[in-house]
Amino acid sequence: MVVAVEYISKEESDDAESAVHGVTGILAVQGAFAEHAAVLDKLGAPWKLLRAAEDFDDSIDRVILPGGESTTQGKLLHSTGLFEKIDAHVKAGKPVFGTCAGMILLAKKLDNDPNVYFGALDAVVRRNAYGRQLGSFAVTANFGRPGFPDYIADFPLVFIRGPYVASVGPEATVETEVDGHAVALRQGKILATAFHPELTDDARIHELFLTL
Amino acid sequence: MAGNRAELNRNLAQMLKGGVIMDVTTPEQAKIAQDAGACAVMALERIPADIRAAGGVSRMSDPAMIKGIQEAVSIPVMAKVRIGHIAEARILQAIDIDYIDESEVLSPADDVYHIDKNQFDVPFVCGAKNLGEALRRIAEGAAMIRTKGEPGTGDVIQAVRHMRTMNKQIHELVSLRDDEVYEAAKQLAVPYDLAKYVHDNGRLPVVNFAAGGVATPADAALMMELGAEGVFVGSGIFKSGDPAKRAAAIVKATANWQDADLLAKLSENLGEAMVGINEDEIQTIMAARGE
Numbered sequence: 432m433v434v435a436v437e438y439i440s441k442e443e444s445d446d447a448e449s450a451v452h453g454v455t456g457i458l459a460v461q462g463a464f465a466e467h468a469a470v471l472d473k474l475g476a477p478w479k480l481l482r483a484a485e486d487f488d489d490s491i492d493r494v495i496l497p498g499g500e501s502t503t504q505g506k507l508l509h510s511t512g513l514f515e516k517i518d519a520h521v522k523a524g525k526p527v528f529g530t531c532a533g534m535i536l537l538a539k540k541l542d543n544d545p546n547v548y549f550g551a552l553d554a555v556v557r558r559n560a561y562g563r564q565l566g567s568f569a570v571t572a573n574f575g576r577p578g579f580p581d582y583i584a585d586f587p588l589v590f591i592r593g594p595y596v597a598s599v600g601p602e603a604t605v606e607t608e609v610d611g612h613a614v615a616l617r618q619g620k621i622l623a624t625a626f627h628p629e630l631t632d633d634a635r636i637h638e639l640f641l642t643l
Numbered sequence: 644m645a646g647n648r649a650e651l652n653r654n655l656a657q658m659l660k661g662g663v664i665m666d667v668t669t670p671e672q673a674k675i676a677q678d679a680g681a682c683a684v685m686a687l688e689r690i691p692a693d694i695r696a697a698g699g700v701s702r703m704s705d706p707a708m709i710k711g712i713q714e715a716v717s718i719p720v721m722a723k724v725r726i727g728h729i730a731e732a733r734i735l736q737a738i739d740i741d742y743i744d745e746s747e748v749l750s751p752a753d754d755v756y757h758i759d760k761n762q763f764d765v766p767f768v769c770g771a772k773n774l775g776e777a778l779r780r781i782a783e784g785a786a787m788i789r790t791k792g793e794p795g796t797g798d799v800i801q802a803v804r805h806m807r808t809m810n811k812q813i814h815e816l817v818s819l820r821d822d823e824v825y826e827a828a829k830q831l832a833v834p835y836d837l838a839k840y841v842h843d844n845g846r847l848p849v850v851n852f853a854a855g856g857v858a859t860p861a862d863a864a865l866m867m868e869l870g871a872e873g874v875f876v877g878s879g880i881f882k883s884g885d886p887a888k889r890a891a892a893i894v895k896a897t898a899n900w901q902d903a904d905l906l907a908k909l910s911e912n913l914g915e916a917m918v919g920i921n922e923d924e925i926q927t928i929m930a931a932r933g934e
Contacts, residue, residue, distance in 0.1 A: 432650075433657065436845040439870060460898045461661040461682060482899055498658050499682065500718055506680040506891075507898050531658075544717065558717060564741040565764055567651045591654045592719065592741070630654050 438465035460507035462499015484512035496533030553600030652766030652786035670715035679890035691795030692878035727753025760784030774812035778833035792855015797919030860896030867900035884914030
């Protein structure tokens with residue numbers, strides 16, 4: 432579903448301007464950032480698009496790295512100066528949520544690409560792991576484990592030229608697997624999914640992120 | 644829900660938003676485009692300006708050439724088929740292309756029918772000059788729309804006209820009473836359910852990019868200002884003096900189109916822009932192909 436028309440020009444939620452903290456900054460250099468904004472609005476959580484370094488002010492407590500093209504986003508992160516801001520945020524152990532390209536930006540290593548961006552998530556991630564667009568798919572799976580906190584049953588997973596986790600280090604925990612491959616990881620306040628919760632009507636993973 | 648192929652194909656266009664899709668003719672150009680930050684490339688044998696100059700029939704590119712570009716880059720690769728050429732589209736689907744552009748830039752294969760894109764697993768993007776064309780292409784299965792503009796001219800006026808026309812018609816449709824939408828659908832020559840979608844949501848049900856005549860960072864910023872969700876740049880990059888620099892500047896201008904100080908910096912010393920042809924000087928109006 433495409434996002435509502437107001438998100439084509441909306442730069443922040445109505446309550447974000449006056450907020451002194453508690454705002455989620457959404458990286459908005461390229462990709463499906465408006466979709467995340469729409470989910471946060473549904474949850475009543477303040478948000479602000481991060482297009483330039485000066486957008487990252489003291490009100491930003493958590494960061495979302497959206498889907499899109501990781502190579503494009505990687506270049507624009509550096510040219511806008513947002514890289515240093517978000518890197519400091521991640522290194523300080525503050526909450527960050529990466530979906531698809533966002534997972535790639537967070538990974539310590541990519542097994543089919545020499546680039547490393549934030550290098551925080553203890554995992555080796557494979558870009559375009561399911562092939563080209565004809566390999567894109569949707570399935571339903573559980574997030575977490577039954578009986579454990581934050582368990583989310585039957586979550587719709589949408590993979591668009593998605594990555595998967597080729598190997599996981601000791602610091603990260605696998606939350607979801609599809610066909611034996613890890614596709615959602617958690618590490619402290621880092622949440623990373625190879626799929627796109629923002630493309631569905633299901634806001635439960637965003638809700639969980641807001642509690643981190 | 645995103646369970647079906649049509650939805651997954653619309654979703655890929657969502658991932659391209661805010662980005663620049665660049666025409667490339669060789670693996671080397673594709674790498675330059677990717678290094679500059681393109682979110683996808685369009686593989687074709689000749690860019691529109693050269694098609695225009697050469698004349699003659701213009702067809703789908705050699706699959707070997709397209710495969711060379713698929714191997715050279717990790718970003719999505721698109722390629723063009725002639726309007727109505729079902730077999731060319733099947734060939735591109737067979738080589739696992741990420742997006743097919745059923746494009747007026749090539750010589751049309753059919754002067755009546757477009758491809759029934761609903762029959763394909765691979766997504767299609769189509770050009771449109773107005774809301775009626777856009778919704779007809781979506782009814783046929785297009786998962787993404789772009790303005791037609793006038794390819795290969797370096798003149799942005801037609802892309803602007805098409806984007807403004809589409810947005811004006813969307814606003815008009817939104818302003819109607821519910822019981823007037825039936826007649827509007829008839830006037831636009833589109834299915835009622837799509838007219839109703841636009842009436843209720845104030846936008847197309849798919850992502851809408853600008854294309855055709857974008858040559859400078861300022862052109863890209865202008866199209867974003869007018870409501871484009873991203874930009875295609877065809878001849879504008881590799882017909883210019885310094886393609887790598889111009890490509891990177893257009894990517895940054897598209898991402899930060901509201902930042903005039905940045906646009907001023909990006910527009911400095913880009914070297915020669917493509918020469919360009921004014922719309923009243925051109926022989927072939929590509930935008931008139933396929934209504």
